[in-house]
Amino acid sequence: MSKRILITGAASGLGHGTALGLAKAGHKVIAGVEIWPQATALKQDAEAAGVELEVLKIDLTNPDDCAAAHECDVDIVVNNAATGETGPISEIPIDRVKRVFDVNVFGTLAFSQPFVKKFVERGNGKVVFVSSIAGFATFTFLAPYCASKHALEAIVQIMREETEGTGVQIATINPGPFWTGFNHRMYDTLDQWYDPKTNFTQEEPIREIQKKFWSREIEYDPRIMIDKMVEVIPRDHHAFRTVCPEEVIPDVKKYQESLWELTV
Secondary structure, three states: OOOEEEEOOOOOHHHHHHHHHHHHOOOEEEEEEOOHHHHHHHHHHHHHHOOOOEEEEOOOOOHHHHHHHOOOOOOEEEEOOOOOOOOOOOOOOHHHHHHHHHHHHHHHHHHHHHHHHHHHHHOOEEEEEEOOHHHOOOOOOOHHHHHHHHHHHHHHHHHHHHOOOOOEEEEEEEEOOEOOOHHHHHHHHHHHOOOOOOOOOOHHHHHHHHHHHHOOOOOEOHHHHHHHHHHHOOOOOOOOEEEEOHHHHHHHHHHHHHHHHOOO
């Protein structure tokens, strides 16, 4: 059955591919982008792909954008928009950390609440939060992003409990590392403030991790994740948490277990 689906963060990466894929599968898709030039590009991409999309400017930190989106009549909301910062958490400027939380946590929650209320009132609807494996594991020099996704995971898990029995479905999608450019852009932010001459954190370990994300050494083909999102998002029933690729799950569980063995 065709669904009416709103997805944020559709200008690039997984959101872009998923928006086009959902439309190709016959769903009515409202695709949110952060800035107007992205809207023009996405419309052109949709035309080239032979699909129809309604494109909205949805900057999660812009109340007017969010208010306009809240007028949309949809069956499913997919919170895909996110941002990130990298660098040693002992030194990264706090304003940069706040920006990540403003988008990934506060903006995402504020955007979702009116839809949850609407869905509760009518007795059906689904809100999907695109989190990350960084929501239940940590990665060196990715503290702002990891912390925001950990916070989002807690919010979503509790929201699911609190809305149980209302007819509203709450779910997460947790991608591993994919070759979309998102991780590269996160690491590029480091060079806007980090200076090895003044910062006490050694540069070499930061650059070593940065090089891994600039290669294809640890990232997967995004088509795997896009296909999974196109499959799962419209379904009436599926797991609360969708992790992809599944092969990362043992490593995440091993990491979580290791925390109980740490000493100081």
